[in-house]
Amino acid sequence: GAGVSQSPSNKVTEKGKDVELRCDPISGHTALYWYRQSLGQGLEFLIYFQGNSAPDKSGLPSDRFSAERTGGSVSTLTIQRTQQEDSAVYLCASSLGSTRSYEQYFGPGTRLTVT
């Protein structure tokens, strides 16, 4: 079956512009996660959704970052007024549920470059 998809695969933007990153989870997966991967920083948790609710958004680095999920499916991560330090690969993952025992299935990521 289809895996997690993300778009765009690459995004180059100018400092100060807003960007939207999209994630399509595996059908039937109720939990959805966003991470940021930077060189030497590992995977930085940003936010997760159970259905359309976000029980934990503690990882969002600033109020410039926001995310939503609609219809229990597609999610968008929005970064306003982008800064150079926002440059990273943004990964999305989904799982069958949000309990701690479920493994996650990852998308290929969106590489964001802020110039």
Place this chain on the structure above:
Amino acid sequence: AQSVTQLGSHVSVSEGALVLLRCNYSSSVPPYLFWYVQYPNQGLQLLLKYTSAATLVKGINGFEAEFKKSETSFHLTKPSAHMSDAAEYFCAVSGYIFGTGTRLKVLA
């Protein structure tokens, strides 16, 4: 609070040698532990997971990990490294708390 520490951001082994990647966790509740692998230019995929059924967990590609509660560890091992094992490996606790990763290099 839960956390994961991976010792060694880079590990090099010779082809055919033992692979040992270290992971220590902190958790106030019984943990669920995972190892994921990211091959070059690919997404992360699950190698194996511990969910309390057995302390020795076998995963894909000949990898295994042993849960040791007394040492709060979940180290990943493989008896004999292959060139194809070169990748970045991430340990995770309880779903979405990830370590900083260990990049494995296999020398011919």
